[in-house]
Structure formats: structure tokens, C-alpha cells
Amino acid sequence: xxxxxxxxxxxxxxxxxxxxxxxxxxxxxxxxxxxxxxxxxxxxxxxxxxxxxxxxxxxxxxxxxxxxxxxxxxxxxxxxxxxxxxxxxxxxxxxxxxxxxxxxxxxxxxxxxxx
Amino acid sequence: xxxxxxxxxxxxxxxxxxxxxxxxxxxxxxxxxxxxxxxxxxxxxxxxxxxxxxxxxxxxxxxxxxxxxxxxxxxxxxxxxxxxxxxxxxxxxxxxxxxxxxxxxxxxxxxxxx
Numbered sequence: 690x691x692x693x694x695x696x697x698x699x700x701x702x703x704x705x706x707x708x709x710x711x712x713x714x715x716x717x718x719x720x721x722x723x724x725x726x727x728x729x730x731x732x733x734x735x736x737x738x739x740x741x742x743x744x745x746x747x748x749x750x751x752x753x754x755x756x757x758x759x760x761x762x763x764x765x766x767x768x769x770x771x772x773x774x775x776x777x778x779x780x781x782x783x784x785x786x787x788x789x790x791x792x793x794x795x796x797x798x799x800x801x802x803x804x
Numbered sequence: 805x806x807x808x809x810x811x812x813x814x815x816x817x818x819x820x821x822x823x824x825x826x827x828x829x830x831x832x833x834x835x836x837x838x839x840x841x842x843x844x845x846x847x848x849x850x851x852x853x854x855x856x857x858x859x860x861x862x863x864x865x866x867x868x869x870x871x872x873x874x875x876x877x878x879x880x881x882x883x884x885x886x887x888x889x890x891x892x893x894x895x896x897x898x899x900x901x902x903x904x905x906x907x908x909x910x911x912x913x914x915x916x917x918x
Contacts, residue, residue: 723907733847733894733909740904778846782905791837791860792896792907794846 691716693781695795702769703803710764710798712779717760723792724753724764725778733778737764741784769802776800806830808910810895816916817885825880825913829897835859836878837907838870839894847894853878885917 692715702708712722721740725733737746737753739762745754752765762779776799780792809828817823829836835854839847849862853872864870867885872878882889892914896907 721905725909730892730914732911733896735906735908738904738906780847780907782907791849791852791862792839792847793849796846 693795810910827895833897833899
């Protein structure tokens with residue numbers, strides 16, 4: 690059974706810092722990995738998606754990397770801003786996706802960026 | 805761009821009552837998923853439908869059932885509600901586009917059982 694772990698559970702940084710969020714998964718046979726952002730009580734916004742054949746994806750100040758063999762992904766946020774404060778979730782989609790395989794989520798990292 | 809629509813956004817029910825949550829996926833998306841997120845927890849997969857057929861089943865209680873209709877909207881029916889069913893229920897949809905399947909989530913339905 691796939692298990693996804695995120696470290697740290699919470700992170701508080703001053704504005705402007707670069708930071709790294711970590712995600713690890715137990716079964717490396719994944720189809721892709723997605724990073725989401727969730728604001729308190731709100732829905733999930735997809736940030737980046739990395740296919741299993743890719744090593745990294747970038748969008749603005751965000752960069753996500755994937756090391757499938759070691760079961761790890763990182764989300765790098767450059768020049769953090771107070772508006773980045775949210776919970777960040779990583780989720781893996783297992784192989785055999787054609788019939789709509791599930792996403793397995795980590796527990797998230799709660800990020801607070803202080804002005 | 806159209807997103808995943810869920811209704812209602814908030815729902816309050818009493819114990820042992822029944823609730824029906826609705827999800828309208830993004831047009832042309834072929835897969836719908838339901839997730840349950842308890843307070844302070846990560847989303848847990850309940851069930852999914854691919855082209856209107858149940859494709860995967862997770863930790864969905866027997867008291868819950870779901871289906872996808874001919875117009876691709878989906879409903880999650882929850883009976884004999886318990887206090888522990890209070891959670892945020894997400895629907896997501898996806899489509900395989902150029903070899904990539906990305907999930908898009910709705911805003912969720914917050915169910916409170918009192």
C-alpha cells in the first residue's frame with residue numbers, strides 16, 4: 690500500500706526566504722506526482738505535476754523535483770511571500786492510471802511566511 | 805475556464821439523516837473522484853468513476869454510495885450519518901491529455917453532522 694510522508698509538518702519563515710518542502714513515498718511505481726496548495730477550509734489548487742519520466746517542473750517561483758528511484762520529491766519556493774502561507778500537499782498517482790487510479794496524499798506541510 | 809463544481813458548499817445534517825453531495829466535473833473529463841478530508845487530516849480517497857463506471861474504491865463506508873450519471877455529474881449519497889462523517893468532501897475530475905492525467909479539485913462540500 691502506497692504511503693506518502695511530508696516533512697516538515699509545519700514551517701514558519703520570514704518573508705523573502707527560499708524554502709524546501711519534502712515528500713517521500715514508499716512505492717516507486719508511480720504514474721505521476723502532483724503538488725497542491727490548500728488554504729484553510731478551502732479546496733485544493735494544483736501547483737505542479739511531474740510525470741514519472743520527468744525530473745523536475747517549474748512554474749514561476751516554484752520548482753518541483755522528482756527522484757522516483759528513491760521515492761522522493763521536493764517543492765522549492767523561491768523568495769517566499771506572505772501570500773504563500775498555506776498547506777502544501779503532495780499526492781502520487783499510481784501506475785495503471787487509465788481506469789482512473791487514485792491519488793494518495795501526504796499529510797501536508799503547513800507553511801507560514803511572516804512579513 | 806470551467807472548473808469542478810460541487811454543491812452544496814455547506815451542509816448541516818443531524819445524526820442518522822441522509823445527505824447527497826453533487827459534483828459536476830470539468831466538461832470532457834472522463835474520470836471523477838471523491839475524497840474525504842477530516843479536520844487536520846489529508847484527503848482520503850473514497851471512490852472513482854471512469855466513463856460512468858466505478859473504477860476504484862477506497863475507504864468508503866458501506867453507508868455511502870456513489871454513482872455517475874449519463875451527463876457525467878456524480879452524486880455521493882451518505883445515509884445513517886454519524887458525527888465522524890463531519891468533514892470536507894472533495895470531488896475531482898481528470899482527463900488524459902497528451903499523455904498526462906492531472907486532477908482538478910472542486911472547492912469541496914463541508915458537511916457538519918450534529
